Amino acid sequence: MEQISTFGASRTTVRDLQLFRDEADPAVATILADCAVVRVARGERISNHGQARVYIVLSGLLEIAPEADAGDEGSTRRVLPGESAGEQAVLDDAAEQAAMTALxxxxxLVIEAAMVWTLIERSNVLARNLLRLLSFRIRAANALLRRRQKVGEFYRQLSLNDGLTGLYNRAWLNEMLPKLVARAAHDGRPLSLVMIDLDHFKRFNDTHGHIAGDGALAAAAGVLRNALRPSDFAVRYGGEEMMALLPDTPQDLAVMVAERLCKRLRGAVVFSDMRLALPHVTGSFGVACLAPGSDGDALMAAADAALYRAKEQGRNRVCC
Structure with missing residues (x-):
């Protein structure tokens, strides 16, 4: 970067600059006259040597990207002729943290920080244009932040759902079960859990293949999802194990829900092509209700013990 002239020798007029749009005071041009005009080669990084400055593009094109440690990747912007960069650094009285490169x-046009403040005190037009510019950038930054938050929430939701069945996954359970338990305890309301294990599923996979097994899991998940209330939660715990969390549901009602699920699972059509002659899928169900002073681990242990009894008694049934 080398100085080639001063602004007084430039062919650009004050009104061609975004920050000085509508400026009619000739004293502003006089103040700017001694400011340096520098030439920057394509690809050259602009260094401010730790000094806050405003850079106004008279010709060419700049790209501004935050430094890697600024935590703002992805918000690069381009500065066209007449536009400026570095205003925030001057207002903050700090060195510019963005990486500026000539494309x-x-x-x-380089305006040192002290000169910027002199111009702001002299020119109401400059102050107004500067406020308008910063307001626009704040709105743009907020819009970018909202988009990132939506994308982040989208991917967060993906991380909490099982890709095969669409049910909530174990990560969701680890996050939400303690909250549901705390809410139930605080409100003095029942919380029931139905644990489900598809019967002889390993044998099913070994006999018919994993693609058929995935179809059976998806069908079982559909039965579970469609039989529950909007306030209930269906979870794939892992492998062929699923569960239903039933807020505001006492144990006797949870048993009725489990009996309905067991019946619907027996009657579910796993594969529409009957030439495959695949058996229906059944499940063993264990039901438990949150005990006073208990926690989520105890609730799951109780439901798992009930599930184990259902298997011992011949599977395809409900125990509590």
Whole structure:
């Protein structure tokens, strides 16, 4: 970067600059006259040597990207002729943290921080344009932040759902079960859990293949999802194990829900192509209700013990 002239020798007029749009005071041009105009080669990184400055592009094109440690990747912007960069650094009285690079051979007007403040005190037009510019950038930054939050929430939801069945997964359970238990204890309301294990599923997979097994899991998940209330939660715990969390549901009602699920699972059509002659899928169900002073681990242990009894008694049944 080398100085080639001063602004007083430049062909650009004050009104061509975004920050000085509608400025009619000739004293502003006089103040700017001694400011340096520098030439920057294409690809050259602009260094401010730790000093806050405003750079106005007279010709060419700049790209501004935050430093890697600024935590703001992805918000690069381009500065066209007449536009400026570095205003925030001057207002903060801090060195510019953004990385500025010339995308073309460019000429820049350089205004030192002290000169910027002199101009702000002299020119109401500059102050107004600066406020308008910063307001626009704040709105743009907020819009970018909202988009990132939506994308982040989208991927967070993906991380909490099982890709095969669409049910909530174990990560969701680890996060939400303690909250559901705490809410139930605080409100003095029942919380029931139905644990489900598809019967002889390993044998099913070994006999018919994993693709058929995935179809059976998806069908079982559909039965579970469609039989529950909007306030209930269906979870794939792992492998062929699933569960239903039933807020505000006492144990006797939870047993009725489990009996309905067991019946519907027996009658579910796993594969529409009957030439496959695959058996229906059945499940063993264990039901438990949150005991006073208990926690989520105890609730799951109780449901698992009930599930084990259902298997011992011949599977395809409900125990509590």
């Amino acid at each position: 073309e051979d460019s000429e820049l």
